[in-house]
Amino acid sequence: MFRVSVRRVVVTGLAVLALAATGCAADQDGFEAAPDQRRAVRTADTAFLVVDARYALPEGVELHEVEALAVSPDGTMAVADRRFGILLLREGHATAVVTLEDSARVTGIAALPDGGFVARDGALGRIVSFDRDGAREQWSAPRTLHLWGSEAIATDREGRIWIGYEAPGLRGGYTFVPREPGTPSDTIELRFTDPECHAPDPSFGLGWFADLRERYLPSPTWAMTPNGVVAFSCSSEFRLGLRDASGSESEVVVEPADDPVEVSQMERSHTALTWTVMMQSREERDPPAEATDTAGWRWTGPAIPTVKPPVVRILPAGDGFWVWGGQPSDTVPSNPTWAMGGLPHVLWIESGRGTFDLFSADGSLRGHVRLPELVRFTPFPDTPDPVVRGDTVWTVVERSSAEGLEPVRLLVDSGGGR
Numbered sequence: 001m002f003r004v005s006v007r008r009v010v011v012t013g014l015a016v017l018a019l020a021a022t023g024c025a026a027d028q029d030g031f032e033a034a035p036d037q038r039r040a041v042r043t044a045d046t047a048f049l050v051v052d053a054r055y056a057l058p059e060g061v062e063l064h065e066v067e068a069l070a071v072s073p074d075g076t077m078a079v080a081d082r083r084f085g086i087l088l089l090r091e092g093h094a095t096a097v098v099t100l101e102d103s104a105r106v107t108g109i110a111a112l113p114d115g116g117f118v119a120r121d122g123a124l125g126r127i128v129s130f131d132r133d134g135a136r137e138q139w140s141a142p143r144t145l146h147l148w149g150s151e152a153i154a155t156d157r158e159g160r161i162w163i164g165y166e167a168p169g170l171r172g173g174y175t176f177v178p179r180e181p182g183t184p185s186d187t188i189e190l191r192f193t194d195p196e197c198h199a200p201d202p203s204f205g206l207g208w209f210a211d212l213r214e215r216y217l218p219s220p221t222w223a224m225t226p227n228g229v230v231a232f233s234c235s236s237e238f239r240l241g242l243r244d245a246s247g248s249e250s251e252v253v254v255e256p257a258d259d260p261v262e263v264s265q266m267e268r269s270h271t272a273l274t275w276t277v278m279m280q281s282r283e284e285r286d287p288p289a290e291a292t293d294t295a296g297w298r299w300t301g302p303a304i305p306t307v308k309p310p311v312v313r314i315l316p317a318g319d320g321f322w323v324w325g326g327q328p329s330d331t332v333p334s335n336p337t338w339a340m341g342g343l344p345h346v347l348w349i350e351s352g353r354g355t356f357d358l359f360s361a362d363g364s365l366r367g368h369v370r371l372p373e374l375v376r377f378t379p380f381p382d383t384p385d386p387v388v389r390g391d392t393v394w395t396v397v398e399r400s401s402a403e404g405l406e407p408v409r410l411l412v413d414s415g416g417g418r
Helices: 208-214 265-280 336-340
Strands: 002-009 033-041 047-054 066-071 077-081 085-090 093-098 106-111 117-121 126-130 136-140 153-155 161-167 171-177 187-191 220-224 230-234 239-243 249-256 313-317 320-324 330-333 346-349 355-359 365-370 387-389 392-398 405-413
Touching: 066 117, 066 387, 066 392, 077 106, 077 117, 106 153, 117 153, 161 220, 171 220, 171 230, 187 220, 187 230, 187 239, 230 313, 265 346, 313 387
Parallel strands: 047 365, 066 106, 220 313
Antiparallel strands: 002 033, 002 249, 047 405, 066 077, 077 085, 085 093, 106 117, 117 126, 126 136, 153 161, 161 171, 171 187, 220 230, 230 239, 239 249, 313 320, 320 355, 330 346, 355 365, 387 392, 392 405
């Protein structure tokens, strides 16, 4: 729960919006506030998601390890699964399958305006382009497992392909990938102010193992809309940066409300103890990046925060963004064997349930969408980012009548859900 205070200012280059002032007086940095001021406060008025359609899978196909999703302008859905490759689905049938090597790792898929797709293979260091019939071509790209979803790859209305990068010095962003020889390259550089802000280290693993600590550490997130607007944030900062296609930047400060999501003392102490035991038990052949003496490893910070951050993951949503903030943690029993090894009897993990906050490309808070029981989301690559376009959402959910996952299309329902 939070509120957003926004005041417009004249911005150029790397200038940012100043917030929480009144009137039209000039700020200390010399920028003059426009007379229109906006304050958006979270209310109980929250929309819900309801299932609109389900996508049939080919006979014998069960999805268990879905890595990424994308949807073309005509509604064709691309679903990357570790076992089957990339399935191209229309409502009621599968149109094609793009096969990939067993060692491939699809970290993101983006749709092209002509109906095709591009996928980033973070493990083999390449981009794979394919049409709706499955015909493909590929070219090299930097290897990375740090980024996934819209952070890993994005496309704009002109069909340009942008791949995400993270670099030392509190920087990240997108690099334009030319498809034709001689096309000038371009880079969108995003800067984060927290010196501890960094992408998760893939050597920590995925799923619940990364979940144990990474969600408490300052980590960057960003996303691009088709019209070239990039939203970015670090989870340790109560702010949302916006960069338009011309390169001008603005900023929205997200203020804590009266009821932020708290991290209890028990959750903090259990998490620190759990991670310490896990790090001390890591094998020498796979040491963590920040420690060489695993047996003597100790938690050295940064301290686990007392409240959950308001911005953890940003998803592109048509011309705006859906923002996932910190949600209350769930507790699960620890494996008895692990408990005997020194771990707490209870583990605190991301719940997978909660509410997205909807922002326009100019930073206006438009509303909120709460996930229904059948839809789960975590800001880690163990669950694929849903595809959002207007009031329509595509994702995968657990099948009710069989094992595995099934792709579905959902609609935002402002009438209270059903």
